[in-house]
Amino acid sequence: MKAKDYTGMRFGMLVALKRKRENNRTYYLCKCDCGNSKWIRDNALKKAFSCGCIRDKKIKENAKKMINAHLDKNIIDGTNLAIISSSTPKSNNKSGVTGVRWDKDREKWLASLKFKGKYYYLGRYENKEDAIKARKEAENKIFKPFLESLKEE
Known part of the structure; x- marks a missing residue:
């Protein structure tokens, strides 16, 4: 043929x-x-x-966006303010709360937080509400003082 x-x-x-x-x-x-x-x-x-020009163009556009985000002072001390001040979880989030996910291997809810490049393990919980509570408490303890110090500047 x-x-x-x-x-x-x-x-x-x-x-x-x-x-x-x-x-x-x-x-x-x-x-x-x-x-x-x-x-x-x-x-x-x-x-x-x-x-490949379209791919290259998109890479350049994304790099510009990252640079602009940094220039717009959205990133301070390695922390993206838009992420820690946003209450909207990512589209693939199953729990509805950022930093709370289902650990299918252990069949428990895992709560975690990342701040200034450091990962905080907040524990595994039998029910989602306890994991959400742990995450919210950690946000108040870690994010809140940082955000308030920026308001004072």
């Missing part, structure tokens, strides 16, 4: 210009909308979207 020729076809930002066979594999020289050219295997063409 003869392999399909993709020459002239568009795949996202890539246009297949030239076909070559090498080591029993088919490659296409593709021109990206950004101007770069790149050889791509035929089986990867359908999944390809760009030459």
Whole structure:
């Protein structure tokens, strides 16, 4: 069975210009909308979207965001203020409370806290409410004085 020729076809930002066979594999020289050219295997063409310029652009954007967050003074003493002052847990959080998770190996709720690069183990609990209580008490003991000292400045 003869392999399909993709020459002239568009795949996202890539246009297949030239076909070559090498080591029993088919490659296409593709021109990206950004101007770069790149050889791509035929089986990867359908999944390809760009030459890598989109990924590189996103990496640069994320780096800028991190730098801006630091410049905006959201990070003080290695602590991201947006994270410790936020009450919204991450989207993958099952308990509804940041720092409280289900330990399926031990079948208990685990409470923990991270502050200034240090991990605080707060214990494992039979019920979620006790783990949440431990987390809230630790937040008041550790986060609250830090946040209040910043208000005084």
